[in-house]
Amino acid sequence: MNDQNPNEPFDELMRKALRDEADRIEPADALPEIRARAHSQRRPVARRPWLLTAGVAALGTAAAVGAFTVFNGGQNTANDGDAVAGPGTTATASGVPQSRTPSVTKASPSPVPATLPPTTSPAVKTAQPTDRGKPEQSVSSAVVPVYWLGQQAGVPKKSAARLYRTWSKVSGRPAEEAVRIMTTKQPQDPDYYSVWRGAAVNSVTRSDGVVTVDFKQLPKTTLDADLASVATQQLIYTVQGALADDSSAVQITQQGRAGQKLFGQVDTSAPLGRAQAADVQALVWITSPGEGSVTSGKVTVQGTANAFEATVNYQLTNLKTRETKTSFTSTKEGQKFSPFSFSVSLSPGPWQIEAYLISDADGSITNTDSKTILVK
Structure with missing residues (x-):
């Protein structure tokens, strides 16, 4: 660059210098090296340095607030669902031999999302397969919990019901099969019943802490608010129990579409969480x-x-x-x-x-x- 004129404007000198430097470079296929560098620089979110840009920090804050809004309702929750009944079992709806321990692995306890949907629900949308997540793995044999309703004694309301758990042996996708039993079979105990007759389950999928239970047809029965709430928990307890996961919220959809009024009462436009066992489970x-x-x-x-x-x-x-x-x-x-x-x-x-x-x-x-x- 000895031929540069010192009187030329600075910008022009810089352009010449860059052109001269570029002429010396021989092009090569650097894509493998770039990919290797990018891969080596990936880190889990928890290991990122504290010097984040303001934009990234703001985005993280907004995401946290959004998640809290969706899953934190007015009702307390408890991580006490399937464990409270101990290892014992009752007769199963499918008539299989009793089993004292489910064949699925119990997940570690973690905070539970809100029981009821937030007061302000998002607009009804059509869920795509990617929204619903991945289906369960199919198994040759598993013993899963199935919950039923039972009339609560000593309560003047005829619709007062509590959840009772039974065990059933299934093959295929455990949660999907558990829901199919709950919606189509009769419990062996005549004191138990289900209000989910007429429902037809399509799939159970998981994604980002939400389990989506998609129905070909939801039940058309209209119930009073209290019974509708417990009946909704019947599904949530059954699905979470079969998945050995009582922390993931449950999104209920019909043919991929959220927002139907379940039993004419329960808003399904947002994922629903597990209620306190003492509020819905048989005492x-x-x-x-x-x-x-x-x-x-x-x-x-x-x-x-x-x-x-x-x-x-x-x-x-x-x-x-x-x-x-x-x-x-x-x-x-x-x-x-x-x-x-x-x-x-x-x-x-x-x-x-x-x-x-x-x-x-x-x-x-x-x-x-x-x-x-x-x-x-």
Whole structure:
């Protein structure tokens, strides 16, 4: 660059210098090197240095606020769903042998999204396959929880219901099959029921902390607000239990479209989270023996209850001779879901086992579960 004129404007000198430097460079295929450099510079978000630009920081803040708005509703949540009932089990809707432990792996506990949709819901949109995420892996065999409704005793409203869990053996995609059982099968226990008749599940997919349950057809039944809320939780508990994931919110869609009014009451335009177990789950249930079991004369009854002063009452009635046995037992802890058990010798014949809670205020029965067995 010795031939440059010092009187030329600075910009022109710079342009000449750049042209001279470019003439010395021999072009080469640098794409592999560029890709290698880019790959080596990738880091997880958590390891990024603190010197972020203002634009990136603002974007992160907006995303966090948006997520909080979608998943944080007015109702508290609890990470206490499938664990509260312990390892016991009841009879299954599909009539398979009872299993004490589900075959799916339990996810680590994590914060749970809001139970109810936010008061301001996003506009109804059509979800594309990429929005719904990836389908579950298909398995040859798994034991999954399926939740049903049961009438709550001691409550004047006929529509007062609680969730009761059973186990079912499935093959294929566990959560999808669990929903299919919940919507099309009859529970073996005649005290349980479902209001999801007429619904037809299409797929269950997962993406970014949201599980999308897409239906070909949602149930057309209109329920009162309280029963509709518990029935919605029936689906959420079943899906999360089958996935062993009680932290992911559940988006309900019909043919890929969100925003339908489920049971004429529940807004499905936003993902829904798990309600407190104490608000929707049966406060006492018998987990063993299962409905219709055939046993010997020495029977051990197991269950779980959220009982005042840890007291669970029970009565066993021989349905043929009307012989009765009445007493009570204790849960391991009071005022929270905790296991109980008792053993009793029974004469041959059909027996009904009832476990129930009594109100400390007026002595009335507030919650109950029953099983009918045959003693040989």
